[in-house]
Each structure stands twice: as C-alpha cells, then as structure tokens.
Amino acid sequence: MITILFIGDVVGEPGRTAVKHMLPELKREHGADFIIVNGENAAAGRGITPRLAQELLHAGVDVITTGDHVWDQAELAPWMESEPRVLRPVNYPQGTPGHGSVVVETPKGKIAVMQVQGRSFIQPPLENPFLISEAEAKRLREEKGVRVIFVDMHAETTSEKISTGYNLDGLVSAVVGTHTHVQTADETILERGTAYLTDAGMCGPAVGVLGREREPILQRFRTSMPAKFPVANWPVRLCGAVVQIDEATGRALSIARINKIVEKPAS
Amino acid sequence: MITILFIGDVVGEPGRTAVKHMLPELKREHGADFIIVNGENAAAGRGITPRLAQELLHAGVDVITTGDHVWDQAELAPWMESEPRVLRPVNYPQGTPGHGSVVVETPKGKIAVMQVQGRSFIQPPLENPFLISEAEAKRLREEKGVRVIFVDMHAETTSEKISTGYNLDGLVSAVVGTHTHVQTADETILERGTAYLTDAGMCGPAVGVLGREREPILQRFRTSMPAKFPVANWPVRLCGAVVQIDEATGRALSIARINKIVEKPAS
Amino acid sequence: MITILFIGDVVGEPGRTAVKHMLPELKREHGADFIIVNGENAAAGRGITPRLAQELLHAGVDVITTGDHVWDQAELAPWMESEPRVLRPVNYPQGTPGHGSVVVETPKGKIAVMQVQGRSFIQPPLENPFLISEAEAKRLREEKGVRVIFVDMHAETTSEKISTGYNLDGLVSAVVGTHTHVQTADETILERGTAYLTDAGMCGPAVGVLGREREPILQRFRTSMPAKFPVANWPVRLCGAVVQIDEATGRALSIARINKIVEKPAS
Amino acid sequence: MITILFIGDVVGEPGRTAVKHMLPELKREHGADFIIVNGENAAAGRGITPRLAQELLHAGVDVITTGDHVWDQAELAPWMESEPRVLRPVNYPQGTPGHGSVVVETPKGKIAVMQVQGRSFIQPPLENPFLISEAEAKRLREEKGVRVIFVDMHAETTSEKISTGYNLDGLVSAVVGTHTHVQTADETILERGTAYLTDAGMCGPAVGVLGREREPILQRFRTSMPAKFPVANWPVRLCGAVVQIDEATGRALSIARINKIVEKPAS
C-alpha cells in the first residue's frame, strides 16, 4: 500500500510555515509515503517563486502542483524546465515551459502526479482538459508503466471536477480538486477504483476570505471599487486529503479528508 | 431554542420523493421546528412548478427557496404573488414577481427566510447582493421585529458566499449557500453569531453529475457538442444543515451538516 | 483576379429571403466569382437545417459558414458529413462531425474557406483558435496547393478577431469576423496582404436587436426575467464584404463593405 | 442647433497628443460647440490621472467619460469629487466617488452628459444600467430642465448597447458606445429622435491591437502565457462621431462618424 498525502492551495507565509511545521507530524500520523502540495498561492497569494518551491521540496514535499496562478511570479517559468517536480496544468499547448506531469521513483515504486486545469469560469483558456488528461493518463500507464497516478484538477465548477473524476475513473488512483479554497465533503471511491474529492480546500489563514483579509474583499463586493487583497494571518486552516492506494493495481483503497486549525508555531 | 432544518437544491423526482419520504424522520431526529428547502431544480432539474411547490409545502416544508433556475417553469412567476412561502432572490429589481423574503409566524415566534443570489459567474445579472441583503436584514429586524433570520445565498464562487456570511454576521442567524450541489465541509459560527456553510449540497441522485446523468455531461465536456441532461436515478444523496438558534437574540448556537444516502422507498 | 462576396450572419426567414432575392444583383454588381454566407442564425435565429442550407446552396451560395449556433438544429450534425460546403469551426476536437474548412474547385482555381471560433466570452470552449487556424492555413497552402483562402472568424471580442487577422496575415487572403451582427468600419489590407474586417455585420431584420424583436430583449435587460426572442420583420439590413484577390499569390487587392437595406420583395 | 463632437477611448500618449493636436481643426471642420472624450485608457492604456484629465480639459475638451478602467489610477477617485466634468459610470452604487452625469451651461444652453456601463462580459458587476440610465435621463429632463443629453454607453456586447439606444430613444439626444475600440458602421437616428452608434472606436495607435502592441497580445492568445501589453506607436487612428441636435427639443438632427489617421505632429 502507498499512502499519499495531499495538501490544497498553500496561501502565503502562514500557509507555507504551517505546511513545513506540520509535515513531520502529518507524515507520521497518516503513514504518508508521498507528499503533494498545491503551491499556486504560496508567494503572498500570487504564484510561487523558485526559492519558495525549493523550501517546500526541502521540507519533504515530493511534488508541487499549481494552477491558474502558476505564472504570477515571472521567475518560475524559466526555472520550471530544470525542476520536473513543480507542475503546471498539462493542458497548455505544446511548447509551454514546464511539465504537466511527472513520474517519481520511490521505494514503493513509481508514482505519477498530473495537474489539469478546467475551462469553466477560469482563465486563461486552455486546451481540452478531458481529452488531454485522459491521453496523458494512458501514456503514463502504457509508456511509463505507472499504476499509481494522482491528479490535481484545478477548476472552478463542481460539474467540471466531478466529470473529470468519472472520466479518469479506473485510469488513475485519485482525482482531487483545488482552486476554490473551500473543502468539500464528498470524498468517495468511484466505481472503477479512483479516489475522488471535489476540492481539498486550502492551507491558509482561517479567518478571512480564501486566505486573504476579509475587509478589502467585503469592500470590493459592496462597492465594485478596486482594492488590494493581502494575505490574512494566523491561525491557519490546513486542508487536504490522504489517499491509500494498492500499488500493484493503482486502485484507491481509501480517501480521508484532513481539515485542521494550526496555530502559529513558537519561533 | 429554534431548530431549523435546511435541505439544499432538490433535483427532480428522486429528490422530491426523498424529501417527502425523509421529512418526518429528519424532523424527529433533529427536533426541527422549521423546514426550508431549496427547490430550484425540483421540476426535472429545471425550476419548480406551483404544483410541485404545493406538494413540498403540504409535506411539511415551511419555506421554499429557489435561485437562478427560478423562472424555468413559466407558471411560477404569476403564481408566486399568491404564495409568499416560495421565494426568489431578493436582489431582483423592484417590481419583480414574487418575494425575496418572508416572515412566518411560528409557535416559537417569527422566523424570516431570505434568498439572495450572487453575481460572480452566475446569470442573470442582478442588483448588488451585499447592499440589498444587508438592507433587507436590517428591515426585517427593525421594521418587522424579527430576530431569527435564515439566508440562502445562491452563488457560484466560494468568495462571494463567504463574504456574504461575513457581511451579514450578527445581522442574521444563518447564511447557508446553495447552487454548486456539492456540500462543503466548512460549517462554522462566525464571530458575531451567524451560522455559516458555503454550500449545503443538493438533494438529488447520488451517482451522476450534480444530480444529472453522467454520460451526456461527460460527452458535453469531451466534445463541446450539445446534449440533453436528464436527471439521474436513485439512490439520492440528501444534503443540508441543521441550525440551532437562540430565538431571543437570533444568534446561532450550533450548525451541523446533514449528508446521507436515501434508497428509493418501497411504494 | 478572384472576387469573393461574403454575407454575415443570416437571421431567420427575412434574412434568407433577402439573400436569395439579392444574390443575382449583388453578384452582378460586384462581379463576384464566389459567394460565402454565414448561416448560423438562418433557422428562426437558431442554427440552420439541412433543408435551409440546401436552399442557400441552390440559390448560388458556394460555401456556408456557421458559428456558436452550429448545433442548434439537431439534424445538421449528421448531415454535415455529406455536405463539405457547410462548415463548423475548425477548432473543435478531432472526431467532431462536419468540417472546419473546404477547398472548392472553381473556373479560376481553388478557393478554400475556413471557419474558426474564438474563446473570449463565447461558448462552448474550443481548442486554440490561433494555433489551429494557422496550422490549417499552412496545410491548405502546402498540402492542397491553395493560395486563395477566406477565413470567417466567429468571435465576440475585437481583440481576438484583430489578433487572428495579424496571426494569419500573409497566410490567407482574408479574415472577416462574424457573431456580433453589427458591421464594423475598419476594413483594411494588412501588411502582408490579408484583407481584414472585424465584423461583417448580419443579414437580418434592420429594426430590432441583432435581428430579433426589440421589446422582449429590452424587457430581458430591464428585468432579468426570461423571454422568447423571435426574429423581427422586414426590412432587412444586408451586410457583408467584397474582397478582390490576386489568385496567383492569394494576396488581397481590395476589401469593401456592403451594407444595404432590403425591402420585402413582392411575392 | 448644437453640434457635439465625441471622441472614443483615448489610448496612451499618442492618443492624447492626437486629440490635443487635432481638436482645433476638428472643432472648426465640424462646427463643434461641445467636445466629449472618453479618457479611460489615457494613462498608458490604464485609466486616467487627474493631471492628464486636466490637460485634456485645458485643451478644450468639455467633458471626459471613462469606463471599466476608471479606477486604474488610484489618484482619480478622490480627485473626481472636485471635478464634475470627469465622469464614471452612473450605475455604481450610491456613495461611489465621482459623478455619473453632469450638466454644463453653454452659450447655447444646458448640455448633459451621462455615462453608463453594461453588465454583459464586462467587470465589475454594476447596478441595472437600463433602469438607472432611464431614471437619470428623466431626472435630467424633469428636475434640471435639460433637453440636450449625450450618453456614453460603455459595454462589450452589441445587444446591450443597441438595447440601451432603444431604451433611451426619445429621452436623450444621443447614445454612443465605447469600449471595443473598433468603430461600428451603424450610425442612425432612432424613431423618437435619438442618435445612435454602437461603438465610436478609439483614438489610439492604428497598428496594433486596440491601441496596444501587436506581438505580446498575439503571444498571449497563442500560448495563454501572461505578458505586458504596452501602448503602440504612431500613427493614430482617431475615431468618434459628430451629432447635431435641435437644442429646443433635444432631438438629434444628424450623426456622422469620424475616422481618420493622424500622423505624429512635428514637435
């Protein structure tokens, strides 16, 4: 059995610190063999820098996924070529910097991670997420001989995420959504063995709106005037999922949500 | 203490049957004094007819909310004038058929229900949900003397829903979201006493996409070709929330999610 | 020299009748060798049926393009396989019914027509219009030996249309936009010889909104309530463009707008 | 007769210089009594600063309208309170900085200018443009006794603009659209005397995409990668409209488009 721990959109310094601080404990508690973190909001809410990505990798994260914020920090795109463990959505056109999937050798065998981005109410427009993620899953299985495949589906709507789960059911081990920053309560194992959760939720400031300070966002909605939206403060809500997988078949054995409040560690 | 049971978007015949079948048991189990159901998908997924609304009211539902599907059935708009217990979003322009809020006299005092609809990634464009729902909450408190106010926030994005929760915190007893059909796991009581849940989830066919059959929606996403999206079949996932409220102050005492599989009742 | 006459979105019976009635006169007046008509609103505003397409072809239209309304009439998709002169956007996924381009043999040589659909504020989401239309233009030039290529760019935003013009400049003879139903006044020949017009305008009822009756649309905007939007009545505004092309090189020699009121013909 | 000259979205330094340079000649050529300019892209394409607004006013512009870019420059909002001749859309909520309409005394009588912003495919969401612009037009007529009213309708879609024209027909002298930066060819006088044009077009660099450099925008569309979009260079395309109005009734007598290339003036 392989146990994968996934943590949703890490928001700002509090989110990053919470991940690094909690990783040993979470790993132990859940017996995790492999850690995946969505880092698209790690840099003050906007993307992730190479340095911040390296910090997370050094802290024990195995693969970092991103999303629509992937290019917010200009240094990331050139650097991604040299770091296959930091992913951007697979459904960008051919020739795009970086990679949409990666295969990692582990003591328990190969683990693949793929990221795909939706097209409903999310920008920029990308290529067909359904056809491309399915083709990529088949390629990983057939050409690379991988059985354990984890998919981060970064999308706005529940329908596009659920449909991705069904579309990849039996081809991959897990489809877990990100982007809305709110954890959903619909974890399940689909008919052909794929673990599914519409949204993992974020790892960011618990009080606020999606990890950002409450007041400017309220003012924005009330007045339609522009505002800056700084990342809020501790405590952090750390959300994610733990998926247990039969490494021989790639079928999920279980999926459980993680959702906990993390107080600021004493420094 | 007043206990309100809320059930999210009821989808099609399976959803309606599940509500009617489970209502006595749910009422007993949770000690519910008042039942609110979002019925915007009751008529084969598209709106609700006067007849179906009456069936739900006769079955013990006290107030029915709707959403962006409110006008899908043409008979509803004229009929709504005569049935104040079926709501449409409050932030339609003045002169719109129907009502955006209602005050119901109960043995435990007045209970108000309000529905508001968001403006991010949801159609049609309506007037300012923040300013209007806040003004309406104040009007209900000041002019009508109501303390127990339940708000169904029908919106697509988590940010608009969470911000509505904060905006109405302390003014209303509960803000519970609908529309995405997937229950979120973030129930909480906000600082000034308002119970909050981003989405209650639906009451509709469990296997499928948001209560509809899986295959046509998958084909739609894969091919971008049009399709019909019939309501799927039993079993039903019945989702909602139970909110306990101090009727003297209107403050929420607790909020708990409901999320259960309902098998087709023997007829 | 080859002269191509293009007529924008034909709306309903008045639009169809105006095209058929005016075609001989327009052909003579402009010395047109080849007629292309956008027919996406021919069937009461919603798509086009095989029968209506055949009527236009029999009346002298050489190629019919469509757009986001292409599948509104269910019979069209299966029928398109057998009629290569009726196009759907080229940037649908592989395996989609119908064709996104066609090469027609004429006394003056081969003429290709291609249709592409944008992705900004237009549904459904399709594949990359820039990369695909460019690849298709190159294929038509290299594999098919075509020099005269006319592109109907069906899109909402001016930026996506203008950018398509620049992207295909020198590869095709003309890029003319459709979909907004209002003719723009920016006809030009780009640096490398491609004729360009952001929108050709429609061929439909002149008084109304985009060919439809005025009142229901006004009510829709004022109230956010649903309404039916029937096609309006005569007279018709017939809009389009005439492009003269050097058939040896494919370069455009001139582009001129057509914009005239057509009264209902005596029957 | 009052003659109003309107110039569409002024883009960057070339656009501003072209307006200032051409204003005397345009005024003379068209016998203009009153000059209105849309300045929402004056500051390097993003909004307008108080200083740039003052420069235009000093150069002879009577009223400046804006649009969705109105708040791009942070200094504008506080300054607008003191300068009623610079408008923001009228359909912001009550309490928004600045004004949505202004009445100017001229030797030929009062002239009112109003700006309204659409809600289809344009951000941020504002209040109902139809009901609010109609109420404001009536207020200007009844409370202020104004007959000559010019409306800048800033919107993306042709349907929302045309419908605004019909909605205000007979209440105002002219409805001229902005925002798409491409001039439309549909100038007309509606049934009850309102001059109408779907889009005036911009006053900005002629070669490029909506006044910006071509290459970064092409790359953006081709790759879905982010880019900076600098304002392009000379020559400028100066677009607008001249409307002649009977000042006794407010009815439009004529509307004509302006569309000319302006070379960089020798300095």
Ligand SMILES: [Fe+2]
């Ligand atoms: Fe995201």
Ligand SMILES: [Fe+2]
């Ligand atoms: Fe995120």
Ligand SMILES: [Fe+2]
């Ligand atoms: Fe809904």
Ligand SMILES: [Fe+2]
């Ligand atoms: Fe719903």
Ligand SMILES: [Fe+2]
């Ligand atoms: Fe269209």
Ligand SMILES: [Fe+2]
């Ligand atoms: Fe059309």
Ligand SMILES: [Fe+2]
């Ligand atoms: Fe604009």
Ligand SMILES: [Fe+2]
């Ligand atoms: Fe603009």
